[in-house]
Amino acid sequence: MKLFGTMKIxxxxxxxxxxxxxxxxxxxxxTPLYVIDEDLVRSNCRLFMNNFTLEGIETEVIxxxxxxxxxxxxxxxxxxxLSIDVVSGGELYTVLKAGFPKxxxxxxxxxxxxxxxxxxxxxxxxxxxxxxxxxxxxxxxxSKKYKKKVNxxxxxxxxxxxxTHEYIQTSKHDSKFGESIFSDDIxxxxxxxxxxxYINLKGFHCHIGSQILDEEPFYFAAEIMLDFINKVKNNxxxxxxxxxxxxxxxxxxxxxxxxINLSSCLKKMLNIIxxxxxxxxxxxxxxxxxxxxxxxxxxxxxxxxxGGVKKTYSGKKYVFVDGGMTDNPRTALYGAKYSGYIANKxxxxxxxxxxxxxxxxxxxxxxxxxxxxxxxxxxxIMAVFTTGAYNYSMSSNYNKLLRPAVVFVKDGNAKLTVKRxxxxxxxxxxxxxxx
Ligand SMILES: *Cc1c(COP(=O)(O)O)cnc(C)c1O
Numbered sequence: 001m002k003l004f005g006t007m008k009i010x011x012x013x014x015x016x017x018x019x020x021x022x023x024x025x026x027x028x029x030x031t032p033l034y035v036i037d038e039d040l041v042r043s044n045c046r047l048f049m050n051n052f053t054l055e056g057i058e059t060e061v062i063x064x065x066x067x068x069x070x071x072x073x074x075x076x077x078x079x080x081x082l083s084i085d086v087v088s089g090g091e092l093y094t095v096l097k098a099g100f101p102k103x104x105x106x107x108x109x110x111x112x113x114x115x116x117x118x119x120x121x122x123x124x125x126x127x128x129x130x131x132x133x134x135x136x137x138x139x140x141x142x143s144k145k146y147k148k149k150v151n152x153x154x155x156x157x158x159x160x161x162x163x164t165h166e167y168i169q170t171s172k173h174d175s176k177f178g179e180s181i182f183s184d185d186i187x188x189x190x191x192x193x194x195x196x197x198y199i200n201l202k203g204f205h206c207h208i209g210s211q212i213l214d215e216e217p218f219y220f221a222a223e224i225m226l227d228f229i230n231k232v233k234n235n236x237x238x239x240x241x242x243x244x245x246x247x248x249x250x251x252x253x254x255x256x257x258x259x260i261n262l263s264s265c266l267k268k269m270l271n272i273i274x275x276x277x278x279x280x281x282x283x284x285x286x287x288x289x290x291x292x293x294x295x296x297x298x299x300x301x302x303x304x305x306x307g308g309v310k311k312t313y314s315g316k317k318y319v320f321v322d323g324g325m326t327d328n329p330r331t332a333l334y335g336a337k338y339s340g341y342i343a344n345k346x347x348x349x350x351x352x353x354x355x356x357x358x359x360x361x362x363x364x365x366x367x368x369x370x371x372x373x374x375x376x377x378x379x380x381i382m383a384v385f386t387t388g389a390y391n392y393s394m395s396s397n398y399n400k401l402l403r404p405a406v407v408f409v410k411d412g413n414a415k416l417t418v419k420r421x422x423x424x425x426x427x428x429x430x431x432x433x434x435x
Contacts, residue, residue: 002252002339004298004385005040015343015383018409022303022343025414026381029405031305032323034392038076038410040299045080048291051263054270057284062106064247064292065091067389072408072417074098083126085290089116096123110177117142121150129153129205132179133189136196143198153205153244154193156181158224162209162217164250178206181228187235194238203285204229207246211293213258215265219272221245226273230280243285249294253386254337262294293389300388302327303343306380317354319373321382324358325365326401328391332364340368343381348374356382360399400426
C-alpha cells in the first residue's frame with residue numbers, strides 16, 4: 001500500500017488525510033468528495049521551487065492550472081511563489097478572480113480567440129505563448145487596439161514525443177501544438193515576431209508530453225532547444241532571453257509506475273543547460289518549467305460511498321460507487337490506472353478481485369479495472385488515490401450527476417473550497433420553452 005503526504009491509517013483502521021478521518025469527512029461533506037491534502041500540495045511546490053535552482057540561472061516554476069484549478073489553489077500557489085499558466089479565457093478569469101499577481105500569469109492555447117487575447121492583453125498578464133504564425137496577426141491587432149506591447153514566447157515543436165517510459169524523436173511532425181523547429185519557415189516566423197511593433201519576443205516554449213516517467217527526454221529536449229536557440233541567434237540575430245521547457249513530470253498511480261526522482265532530475269536539467277550554453281557560447285536564458293500533475297495529483301483522493309456489489313453471470317464482480325466517469329473520466333478516456341482502498345477497512349486483508357464501476361449509463365463507466373479488495377458491503381467508503389489532477393478539472397454533468405465538492409484538509413481541519421452542485425445548478429442556464 002502506497003500512502004502519500006499526510007495519509008495514514010488511524011487507530012480505528014480508517015484512512016486519515018490531512019489529520020482528518022475520511023469517514024468523518026464523508027459524514028460532513030457527503031459523497032462523492034474530492035479531498036486535497038494541502039500540505040502535500042505545498043511540499044510538492046517546494047520540491048520544485050527549492051530544486052529547480054542553480055547559481056547563475058534565473059528560473060521560474062509555473063503551475064499548469066488545467067490539472068486542477070479553483071480559487072483556493074491559486075492562493076496556495078501564490079503563497080508558495082509559483083506562477084500559473086492558463087489555456088482559456090475561463091481559466092484566466094478564475095486566476096484573475098483569485099487575485100493572483102497578473103505578471104505571473106502565462107497564457108497558452110493553440111486556438112485562442114480574439115476575446116481571449118484581448119482579456120490577456122487588457123489585464124497585462126506576464127506572457128502570451130504564441131502557437132502559430134496566424135496567431136501573430138491576431139495578437140498584433142489586439143495589442144494595437146490596446147496600445148500595449150505584449151511579452152510573448154513562441155511555442156515550438158522540437159520533434160520529441162514522450163509518454164511514460166518511452167520517448168521518440170519523431171520525423172513526422174504532426175502535433176497540433178506549436179511550429180516545428182525543423183520547418184524552413186521557423187526563422188521567418190521569428191523574424192516576423194522580432195520586427196513586430198506590438199510584440200516583444202522573449203523566447204521559446206516547448207512541451208514534450210505528459211505522465212513522463214523517464215528523465216532522459218527532459219534532458220534531451222533541453223539540449224535540442226538550446227541548439228535551436230543557437231541557430232536562431234545565427235540565422236535571425238536574435239538573443240533568446242527565456243526558455244520554457246513545459247511540464248509532463250509523471251507520478252505514481254498504480255503498481256508499476258516508477259516516477260523520476262524530481263530533486264535530482266531538476267538539478268541535472270539545469271546543470272546540463274549550464275554546460276550546453278557554455279559549449280555553444282550563448283547567453284543562458286531564464287529557464288521555466290510548467291508542472292501540473294506533479295503538483296496536485298498525489299495530493300488528491302476521491303471518496304465514494306459504495307452502493308452495492310454485483311456478481312455478473314460470468315462471475316465478474318462489480319463494486320458500484322456513487323460517482324463515475326463524471327468525476328473521473330480518465331479511465332474511460334484512455335485506460336488510466338488507479339489505486340484504491342476501502343477507507344473504513346484499511347486493515348482488512350484484500351481477498352477478491354473487483355471492478356469499480358460508476359453510476360453512469362455507459363459500459364465504459366469504470367474507475368478501476370481489477371483491483372484486489374477486502375469483502376465490501378453497501379455503505380463502505382471507497383477511496384481512490386491520485387485524483388488531484390485531471391479529475392475535478394475534467395468533470396462533467398453527464399446523466400445530470402452533480403459535480404462533487406472539493407475540500408482542502410490540513411492539520412485536522414477541512415476547508416470547503418468548492419460547494420457540491422445542487423439540482424438547481426443543473427438547470428440554471430436553461431430557459432423554459434414556454435415562458
Ligand atoms: C498540460 C500542459 C502542462 C502540464 O502537464 P503535466 O503533465 O500536468 O505536468 C504544461 N505545459 C503545457 C503547455 C501543457 O499543455
